[in-house]
Amino acid sequence: MKKFTVVKGVLAPMDRANVDTDLIIPKQFLKSIQRSGFGPNLFDALRYTDMGEPGQDCSNRPLNPDFSLNQARYRNASILLSRENFGCGSSREHAPWALEDYGFRCVIASSFADIFYNNCFKNGILPVALDASLIDSLFSAVDAEEGYQLTVDLERQLVVKPDGEEIAFEVDAFRKHCLLNGLDEIGLTLQSADAIKKYEQQWREKSPWLFDVIH
């Protein structure tokens, strides 16, 4: 997994609440059996004015000029700003894959849906939840100043504004550790293989009906 230490980049606004995973990556693109290549279809229905199909070349599709990510000032943005309940809906990991493939490394919002939040950490994306009032002020700032950039420092758990003002955020210690070091969680869990085997043995004795029935 990609490490996340410090990310400095352009902030792009997505000013709506309840951005759902169908909006982040519509279902027709979920037919892919690959893990990459979803970037061109991130926010497909908002970004383009036609209907997207999997496998299509997106470079000549008609763009929706009103959509923020299509505006020149937000090109190459690596931090996304949104509102409450970001990532609600399905468990599709294609959502963080699409964000990552597009170039986003961090999503800042006032709250996140549980499964999406969890999926971000597995893909080198840092979700940062901040108070709604701070989110409001970031929306004003990004609107007022072209090329507005933020620095997100995971080690210190800080979002740093261009004027040096620092905003602290919360992150779970284990997830932080994995993200900072780009660790493979499966490998870490397998270090507990003995504990898993021991549990399994006891559980099998207690609940034998849960074992060996599907084969």
Next chain:
Amino acid sequence: MAAQTLYDKLWQSHLVEQREDGTALIYIDRHLIHEVTSPQAFEGLRLAGRTPWRKDANLAVPDHNVPTERQERLGGVAGIADPISRLQVQTLDDNCSDFDIVEFQINDPRQGIVHVVGPEQGATLPGMTVVCGDSHTSTHGALGSLAHGIGTSEVEHVLVTQCLLQRKMKNMMVRIDGELQNGVTAKDVVLAVIGEIGTAGGTGYAIEFGGQVIRDMSIEGRMTVCNMSIEAGARMGMVAVDQTTLDYVKGRTYAPSGEQWNAAETVWRTLHSDDDAQFDSTVVLEGAQIKPQVTWGTSPEMVLPVDGEIPTPADIENSSQKEATERALVYMGLEGGSKVSDIRPDKVFIGSCTNSRIEDLRSAAKVVRGKHIAASIKEALVVPGSGEIKRQAESEGLDKIFTAAGFLWREPGCSMCLAMNADKLLEGEHCASTSNRNFEGRQGFGGRTHLVSPAMAAAAAVAGHFVDVRDWNYEGE
């Protein structure tokens, strides 16, 4: 020991390792697999040279991409017209055969929507931990299990380690007291709950549904309720085990029998919250006050009773809510202040893991018996949740009732719930749908979804607009 909730009990019995940082390793009893969220996980196994920890914990079934039209279906995987869908279903077959995992393939008589198939086969049981790369895994909580959706990285993690790294959720009790009115169903209950607490109301919580209404409900109904926990923001919803649960489970293919049944029953009977268990949050709804529900907007919380009026943005003070309402009205092509009963669906979809079980089909069939869909309805689909349900319905003659009324009777699968196959809405079309999500584009690009119960969908099909099924004139009654 301190009084425990059902969730506390399920968590505790599956705890492999509690870590100091608050995370815990939780053992997973059943892992369900479908074609959309698993290919990249199997690829991960191959790349790392890993193998499944315990093959018999897994069960796979293709559902999202499978065609529901009989002709196309007869050709099996090779007959799937869309080459990208075909490859995805084929990839599931290949992965299951390579890793020796049991799969009900496309034309296996047991095939169906993963969340319908699991309980139906007894592959999901009370007291289990159940996961699947699909957010509606919460459905299985209806049996008193701890069941939730996971992402593809976690699918890989479960395949390899039989465990997940988790943090314990908070406990929420959603209690529905009293009794429901005639014509009001489990779907209306859960839509009313979402309307009450909002789509993020359950975020961070494990919800337990309780109260007289839930106790009186069938397992099918409880599954409908738990299914949509995720639409309330909660990864998992569950219901305590009672006699109804035991009666449902007994005799199913993978359920225990004989001596093992007795042992299991003793354990399962303890799967309820203790009387004095503490919940971090409690929500109470009065069953008698719940009316048939219809969503009007692009989020499941944008829901109203059938006799309601669509909100007018000018009346809303909160600016982000006002904006969301405006945007939803534009997308849905609706006017603030108009009546729910004036909405005229173009299509009707009865199906999905929320409402495609035999009870749902019976309830819809009862409404349309001897009637015909309105001339304005361009297409009305009934898609049973599994092969078993399809056969059961046919043995009861339900298929005949539907087709005589102008409905199309299809092969099992997810179908127009998310429109990954050929069943979809065209731009601008309204749909009365028994599925669970009304997000923009969910049922097709530019499609407009109204979530309702099966009986309400059936009544709208006949009337050509939403009507209150409590007033329905049932044929021959």
